[in-house]
Amino acid sequence: MDVSTQDSLYARIGGRPAVTAAVDALYRVVPADDRLAGYFAAVDLAQLKEHMTALLSQLLGGPERYAGRDLRVAHLGLGITAAHYDLVGAYLLGVLAGGGAGDEVLEAVRRTLAAAAPDIVG
Template identity: 70%
Template sequence: MSVSTDESFYQRIGGEPAVSAAVTALYRVILADDRLAGYFAGVDLDRLSGHMVALLSRVLGGPDAYSGRDLRGAHRHLGVTAAHYDLVGAYLIGILAGLGVDDEVLGAVRGVLEASADEVID
């Protein structure tokens, strides 16, 4: 019996429990930040968190269960600034690092954040 060395980033960080923990921590930090909390007024956070878990799972090579809108459609009405986008990205990277995620995975997440910026920033 052999163990595969081709684990996805999703598997390497601990799968769904780790992604869920990261998303829970991310929204806790975002909602505590007065610069960001307003974006989430009146939002169903349980639903949004579920979408974020599915999206982050897909990004990390896990299950592709994301059924939400595309990034542009989900964010175009919010007027997200580059500074706020960067702040959320920094929070996500910090949370993942705090959970023990390795530099290779963090670099890949940074790459996705950079590549996705134009879809989210107004």
């Protein structure tokens, strides 16, 4: 682990165990929400969790790098509404906060969610 990783938001929230726990919690609640379940009916949740773990790790300055499809391509044609996107974002922020993530982490995730919205909502 290099110095930048040691000082990263990723390290501050607890590294891989904390990111994995947050992603596991997210994908327990999101597919169980009737408003969102349809988006996840035919999805390989194990693979989705791997991608999300890598994406969140990268966002927070961890060692993992997201190597999945471009977010726009991955979500093309799913018809994700702004309300549903915001709901998933709220769940993500909630599980991170519940896991002890501080304001700096939550703000970084909020900024990323806002920046990624045009690639996902449609």
